[in-house]
Amino acid sequence: MSSSDPTVQPVPISVVEQVDAADVTLSNPKRAVISLGSNLGNRLEILQGAIDALEDTPGLRVKAVSPVYETDPWGVEPGTQATYFNAVVLIKTTLPPSSLLERGHAIEEAFERVRDERWGPRTIDVDIVAYQDVVSDDPHLTLPHPRAHERAFVLVPWNDVDPQAEVPGRGAVAGLLAAMGQEGVRVRTDLELRLPE
Ligand SMILES: Nc1ncnc2c1ncn2[C@@H]1O[C@H](COP(=O)(O)OP(=O)(O)OP(=O)(O)O)[C@@H](O)[C@H]1O
Numbered sequence: 001m002s003s004s005d006p007t008v009q010p011v012p013i014s015v016v017e018q019v020d021a022a023d024v025t026l027s028n029p030k031r032a033v034i035s036l037g038s039n040l041g042n043r044l045e046i047l048q049g050a051i052d053a054l055e056d057t058p059g060l061r062v063k064a065v066s067p068v069y070e071t072d073p074w075g076v077e078p079g080t081q082a083t084y085f086n087a088v089v090l091i092k093t094t095l096p097p098s099s100l101l102e103r104g105h106a107i108e109e110a111f112e113r114v115r116d117e118r119w120g121p122r123t124i125d126v127d128i129v130a131y132q133d134v135v136s137d138d139p140h141l142t143l144p145h146p147r148a149h150e151r152a153f154v155l156v157p158w159n160d161v162d163p164q165a166e167v168p169g170r171g172a173v174a175g176l177l178a179a180m181g182q183e184g185v186r187v188r189t190d191l192e193l194r195l196p197e
């Protein structure tokens with residue numbers, strides 16, 4: 001349309017700036033790292049269901065899926081809970097961190113996760129391990145995840161899918177792992193999670 005068309009109203013510069021900012025967000029997806037854990041029900045099916053649900057999220061693409069690990073429950077008395085299956089996925093998303101957390105909670109609800117005790121058994125846990133290089137101590141969404149750097153069940157699969165990864169503010173994943181070891185984290189080469197198509 002010609003700029004001399006008298007029916008066209010000028011667009012305020014503030015609106016132009018907002019639209020430009022939204023365009024940049026849409027064309028500039030962010031990297032995030034998600035940890036998945038399950039120690040109740042059909043653990044493999046549940047992990048795959050959570051991965052598929054992430055991929056079905058508008059504005060989110062799953063880019064890499066780690067091998068499956070069977071891991072001893074962390075943070076509880078030995079022998080009081082079933083072992084976990086854990087995996088890490090790398091995603092790209094145009095969602096802001098708060099929306100990604102909401103989506104994670106919705107997926108937990110879809111798998112009927114019950115929250116009654118801290119670190120209690122669960123069908124699925126969806127944790128946001130990192131979102132770009134964001135560092136935040138907001139208790140509602142702490143970034144990176146406040147305990148990721150001390151959990152081999154997160155660092156081992158994360159290192160598989162991104163050997164160069166860094167935990168923002170804490171150092172290289174590979175270095176943290178070398179210092180901590182991999183006790184209680186066993187790869188299950190007989191099992192596989194699919195990267196959604
Ligand atoms: N990076 C994060 N990822 C997921 N939840 C987070 C994060 N930071 C803070 N939270 C908050 O933690 C709350 C409790 O999360 P959740 O019930 O999954 O804890 P948990 O899995 O039992 O333990 P942990 O946090 O040690 O993994 C969530 O409701 C959420 O608001």
Ligand SMILES: Nc1nc2c(c(=O)[nH]1)N=C(CO)CN2
Binds near residue numbers: 119
């Ligand atoms: N092995 C293992 N232990 C845990 C896990 C988990 O995913 N794997 N999640 C917890 C709370 O998020 C507490 N303990």
